[in-house]
Amino acid sequence: MKRYEQLADEIALMIRTGVLKAGEKVPSVRTASRTFVVSPSTVFQAYYLLEDRGLIQARPRSGYFVRELATRALSEPAIGPRQADSTEVDVSELVFSVLGSLKDPNTVPFGSAFPSPDLYPLQRLARSMARTVRDMPPQAVIADMTAGNPDLRRQIALRYMISGVHLAMDELVITNGALEALNLCLQSVTQPGDLVAIESPAFYATLQVLERLKLKAVEIPVHPREGVDLNTLADRLQRLPIKACWFMSSLQNPLGASLPAAAKEALYGLLRQHQVPLIEDDVYSELHYGPQPQQPVKRLDRDGLVMHCGSFSKSLAPGYRVGWVAAGQFAQTISRLKLMTTISPSVPAQAAIADYLQHGGYDRHLRKLRHNLEMQQSAMLASAARHFPEATRVTRPDGGYFLWFEFPRQVDSLQLFQLALAQGISIAPGPIFSATRGFAHCARLNHGHPWDKRSEDAMAMLGRIVDSF
Amino acid sequence: MKRYEQLADEIALMIRTGVLKAGEKVPSVRTASRTFVVSPSTVFQAYYLLEDRGLIQARPRSGYFVRELATRALSEPAIGPRQADSTEVDVSELVFSVLGSLKDPNTVPFGSAFPSPDLYPLQRLARSMARTVRDMPPQAVIADMTAGNPDLRRQIALRYMISGVHLAMDELVITNGALEALNLCLQSVTQPGDLVAIESPAFYATLQVLERLKLKAVEIPVHPREGVDLNTLADRLQRLPIKACWFMSSLQNPLGASLPAAAKEALYGLLRQHQVPLIEDDVYSELHYGPQPQQPVKRLDRDGLVMHCGSFSKSLAPGYRVGWVAAGQFAQTISRLKLMTTISPSVPAQAAIADYLQHGGYDRHLRKLRHNLEMQQSAMLASAARHFPEATRVTRPDGGYFLWFEFPRQVDSLQLFQLALAQGISIAPGPIFSATRGFAHCARLNHGHPWDKRSEDAMAMLGRIVDSF
Incomplete structure (x- = not known):
């Protein structure tokens, strides 16, 4: 990353976290140059970039100011209430009925789990x-099935190394996307009837997988910015025979929360103390807007307790179905489970991604992707401030492509879902993110698609429906 | 298929089934032309083809004779003994230790599960x-994940239709190879602890999957030519609460047996009577040497009781990992299980295969592939007759690329496996095909690789090791 890009990211973070407020003047070029110890031209380049990102704007003869859009207009949701100790999971039917409704390509895809495929370098991948x-x-078509494509394995290990995580190569198991990795991780450490700690709200596939494997959920509330509540977790680990934790430690779906570095250390300490393995679902890690990626809990893992799951589906190659797990002490078990279920992800898909990682310009693509997602987030936030009732609360994650809305209490989001769908707009209603069908007045909205008039009109329509409750 | 090819196939079948014996004269061109109601030039073309296939040879001024190689030299194994009612499965470790030893590319791959990738049109597929x-x-990269590539679905349904099986399109679920389909089928109709009827000997992955899902095996003996023993099956269905049957009704792995058409009808009758679903593993169906493919039990399925699993891995595109199941009444359950585990096979792999099926010349490739496999089978059979003790018994399947050898009783095939491996030769020892570790003096040998001096030397070496017991 160039110095001016770094500087831009640092200032963006100050805006995001409220250090610089809406309408406030950004430091002059001279001040910034002195403060950050960079040349004035670096500051100029950084400010042009921030202007391009929609975060600041120039006023004639006055310098740069933080744009209204760039800061929070609606407030942040509160952390959810404490949950019952453990819950039988029975949400799959509801999830499928919601997902089934998303198939119409003419629907505005706010309820979708996927960002727009137009944001990905599909033509460059096609050449690879x-x-x-x-x-x-x-x-190779035979050999790469059992062992995985060797270049791909090297490239993945290399990216871990660059981000400060040292892996033994044989910890890596290449899978059919992260979802297969997560399934196999869970199967490697649980039996039907076991308790698994998950987040609340949680990614709905987590709930479906628990239900399928007949596992019981111990729901741990998630703070909308700081991630899973470690006090509750410590209590539950103390009292209950929890067999595994399945957490998204960074850019959690649906809230976008990331555990701060110190909390990650505390979490790892708890896991070690109780010798409970962590399934770390980190599929959004490359979609950070800030200057640096979040470090995974895996970085601290001296005991091989953490199974760190990643994927190219969100960062590079949707539909190619290539993911992986760095599985610590569970690697052999997981590798064998895979050989008994799907054998291998598609060999050509592995090879294409390996080639792209070596020659395609992955980091350049990622910068562009993050920039687009951040712009689209700003647009959706601004639109929500215009169209949704003032009492609406919303998250503002530092990455990814989801916003979590908490509407006024009287809004029934399953009904909202039906009413919106009748208008050609999908949303992901709160109850699909909870084993206990909580979050009845919440919804997850996807801003992974280029923002246009149709998006804006859909937000206005949603606002009108919300008002009608 | 051209008329002369048909005629050649009919005569090949007569040789294979012993109607025409080794050294016997093939009907003269005039007789054949009259008998089969074809022109003499069609007979000539058919005979040239059979000569090319190594089944007949010309003797100067005497006409064509059946080659020695082309008929049986070693005798056929007997059907296995009756098994205990049901067995906990615990064979996975053994299978993995055998499979792990196959990784060295310098080993003669008689133990491999895969045919040579050189037999497949990989360059033509690459263009697709x-x-x-x-x-x-x-x-499409998003849409084809949930629904599957629409062209691929149409092509698969079309091939079913041509072979006389009428499917509703929505019965079809595209999967990560047949193995995922088989796993999902089993999960859709069983709970841990349930009984599942399988073949004995069985494909070892069947045993591993049962073990993983904590299902109990009811082993039904397989006749080396006529397939699973229906009397035993009828008895077990009567007495035991069997939840599903998992059978390879055609070209069974490892024996190569196919249930005759009447037996398939009887099998379907039993299933209907007891309302027990059949998981029909039919991955070798395209590899028939005879004139016509075997019809699957699925063709008889009026009640949606049969889950018919297929794949392109053995017939066209190894490593692409694209299979399917025509799942009858279980299609929705299976499709949902897939969305919760791997979501989808690789979208590019699906599209490439769909394009190849439309434009690549699949049937031409299949004819060549079958021809090569049949030639290699003849070569291995002839070599076995030269090098193995006379008391050795061997199957002679009408397709596929496996032979099943029954050595003299004193041969311990796990030891044989170790001794052969030390000489750079792999085999698949009998006990990995049985929940009860039976078949201790048997082994499966793969003839899916072009036959050469190395193969011949390996057979000679195996013969010496067998003799040493």
């Missing part, structure tokens, strides 16, 4: 694919 | 892949 399948030695 | 990923609309 064409080249690698043409040049692949026939033996 | 390059074209489809280049032209794929970005929306």
Whole structure:
């Protein structure tokens, strides 16, 4: 990353966290140059970039100011209430009925789990694919099934190393997307009837997988910015025979919360103390807006207790279905489970991604992707401030492509979902994110698609429906 | 298929089934032309083809004779003994230790589960892949995940239709190879502790999957030519609360047996009577040597009781990991299980195969593939007759790329496996095909690789090791 980009990211973080407030003047070029010990031209470049990102704007003869859009207009949701000790999970039907309704391509996809495929370098990937399948030695289509594509394994291990996580290569198991990795992780450490600690609200697939495997959920509330509540977790680990934790420690879905570094250390301490493995679902880690990625709990993992799951589906290659897990002491078990269920992800898909990682300009693509998602987040936040009731609360994650809205209490989000769908707009209603069907007045909205008049009109329509409750 | 090819196939079947014996004269061109109501030139073409397939040879001024190689030299194994009612499965460790030893590419791969990748049109597939990923609309990478590639679904349904099986399109679920389909089928109709009827000997992955899902095996003996023993099955269905049958009704792995058409009808009758679903593993169906493919039990399925699993891994595209199940009344359950575990097979792999099926010349490739496998089978059978003790028994399947050898009683095939491996030769020892570790003097040998001096030397070496017991 260039110095001016770093500087821009630092200032963006100051805006995001409220150090610089809406309408406030950004430090002059001279001041910034002195403060950050960079040349004035670096400051200029950083300010141009921030202007381009929609975070600051120039006023004639007055310098740069923080834009209204760039700061919070609606307030932040509170942390959820404490949950019952453990819950049988029975939410799958509801999730499928919601997901089934998303299939119509004419629907405004606020309820979708996927960002727009137009944000991904599919043509460049296609060239990598064409080249690698043409040049692949026939033996590789067999050999790469059991062991995984060796170049891909090296590239993944390299990215871990660069981000400060040291892995033994044989910890890595390449999977059919992160969801297969998560399933296998859970199967490697649980039996039907066991208790698993999950977040509340949680990614709905987590709930479905628990239900399928007949596991019981111990729901731990998530703070909208600081992640899973460690006090509750400590209490539950003390009192209950929890067999595994399944957490998204960074950019949690649906809240976008990330555990601060110190909390990650505290979490790892708890896990070690109780010798409970962590399934760390980190599929959004590359979508951070801030200057640096969040470090995973995996970085602290001396005991091989953490199974760190990642994927290219959100960062590079949707539909290619290539993910992985760095599985610590559970790697062999998971690798064997995979050989008994799907054997391997598609060999050509692995090879294409390996080639792209080596030659395609992944980091350049990621910067562009993050920038687009951040712009779209600003647009959705601004639109929500215009159209939703003032009492609405909303998260403002430092990455990803989801916002979590907490509407006034009387709003029934399952009804909202139905009414919106009748108007050609999908949303992801709160209850699909909870084993206890909580969050009845909440919804997750996807801003992973380029913002346009249709998006704006859909937000206005949603606002009118919300008002009608 | 051209008329002369049909005729050649009919005569090959007569040789295979012993109607025409080794050294016997093949009907003269005039007789054949009259008998089969074809022109003499069609007979000539058919005979040239059979000569090319190594089944007949010309003797100067005497006409064509059946080659020695082309008929049985070693005798056929007997059907296995009756098994205990049901067995806890605990074979996975053994299977993995055998499979792990196959990784060395310098080993002669008689123990492998895969045929040589050189037998597949990988370059032509690569062109289909390059074209489809280049032209794929970005929306498809998302849409094809949940629903499957629509062209691929149509092509698969079309092939069913041509072979006389009528499917509702929505019965089809595209999966990560057949193994995922089989796993999901089993999960859709069983709970841990349930009984499942399987074949004995069985494909070892069947045993591993049962073990993983904590299901109990009811082993039904398989006749080496006529398939699973229906009398035993009828008895077990009567007496035991069997929740599903998992059978390979055609070209069973490892024996290569196929249930005759009447037995398939009897099997379906039993299933209907007891309302027990059949998981029909039919991954070798395209590898028949005879004139016509075996019809699956699925063809008889009026009640949606049969989950028919197929794959392109053995017939077209190893490593692409694309299979499917035509799942009858269980289709929705299976589709949902898939969305909760792997979501989808790789979208580019699906598109490439769909394009190949439309434009690549699949049937031409299949004819070549079958021809190669049949030639290699003849070569291995002839080599076995030269090098193995006379008391050895061997199957002679009408398709596929496995032979099942029953050595003299004193041969311990796990020891044989170790001794052969030390000489750079792998085999698949009998006990990995049985929940009860039976078949201790048997082994499966793969003839899916082009036959050469190395293969011949390996057979000679195996023969010496067998003799040493």
